[in-house]
Amino acid sequence: MRLVNFKELFSNFLSLFQNEDRFLVVEILHHELRAASINADFANKEIFVKKVWQTPISLENNQNPLDAIRKFLLKIKNLSKYRIILSLDSSLATTVYSSSALVHQHTKEPIDEAELDNLISQAIWKFFDRQRNRVAVKMKISDVDVLLTDVRIRGIKLDGHRVINPLGFQAKSVEFYLSQTFAPRAFIKELKEFLPEDRLLFVTEAGAAWSNVLLKSEESGSFLLVNLFPEQTSLFHADDGRVCHWGHIGWGEKNLHSVLARHLAVSPETSSAIFKIYFENKGSPAFIKKIEKVLMEELRVLAKHLETATNKTDAKFVYLNSFYNLPPVVFSSGFRGVFDKPIRMDLASSDFFGEKLGIKVKFKKGLKMNNKFATLATLLESHLSPQNDKISRMARRRVRWLLP
Helix, strand or coil, X not given: CCCCCHHHHHHHHHHCXXXXXXXXXEEECCCEEEEEEEEEEHHHCEEEEEEEEEEECCCXXXXXXXXXXXXXXXXXXXXXXXXEEEEECCCCCEEEXXXXXXXXXXXXXXXXXXXXXXXXXXXXXXXXXXXXXXXXXXXXXXXXXXXXXXEEEEEEEECCEEECCCCCCCCCEEEEEEEEEEEEHHHHHHHCCCXXXXXXXXXXXXXXXXXXXXXXXXXXXXXXXXXXXXXXXXXXXXXXXXXXXXXXXXXXXXXXXXXXXXXXXXXXXXXXXXXXXXXXXXXXXXXXXXXXXXXXXXXXXXXXXXXXXXXXXCCCEEEEEECCCCCHHHHCHHHHCCCCCCCEEEECCCHHHHHHHCCEEEECCCCCXXXXXXXXXXXXXXXXXXXXXXXXXXXXXXCCCCCC
């Protein structure tokens, strides 16, 4: 029985790319719309980010962002020349990485293609049916409006042993490791009017994709990915090949600005100016110390939320994925001291791709891009995902009636 490992998976992935490919990673996030034109030569482990388009948006206050998305995409010429990867905020998509276990009825007979086709159908429907109500509540829609936009079979176990291809093996149990992405039916239908559908390569919930890439690191184990946005913070839990949205907190960069404005009795504009001085370390030591003391008061609120999440998930590691400048005191003993157990904490950064995967990432000179990790992780997750193998094609054929 042939076992699967990540190095083999990554080598197979690289072999798909003999020439440079041009991608457009489109991110519809909680606070902004962003798209990045990227040339990827995976055969040589090189990524070059050529151009970035971005515009602020608030999904908190914009219940129907489609008009803003349409205007944003009009800025990008000739969309059809790109292979498009679509990454969506958690309010607009839900991607679940989990497994679906089945009892194999014909234990004495080798699994043939017809039986595998039937098992895949059962696994996908069981997974879909189990998740549909939960994701409908999460995205605040009716369960009949939940659309399956993407499905991948990421692994198979026979009697607890991982295999690449189950054909020809006997087994008592078959477990499929799947990812399924759900989205509101009306939103996806309208969004596809703005995008060339034949060039749409991959659709995912942003935080789930980022988490699954981090899960490739053998050091991570059970962890929380904490995505820090200006108006809120979203949490994802990853463990043992399973990834899901854990929840969100109504806490963001705005809270840091508010506490500073309140303590110093200044306007929001002045508060922003003070923040800039603080982050550039241009104030006196006494000034910096005073600002840090005020910020730490508010950061402890965040820490208490994270403590609750780590206790409930038993996560031992926390990745902070921030879309704004984090005060350095976040990595101090004062912040960590709020937790009632030792917690490892680190930033999710673009260094991950070079250090863990040996990929060289370059950016066009002068290109400004906040949070490079998010875009690069979305790109990588798309292409580490099964796409054109036989089993994935069987899966898509069996669920065509569930897909848009």
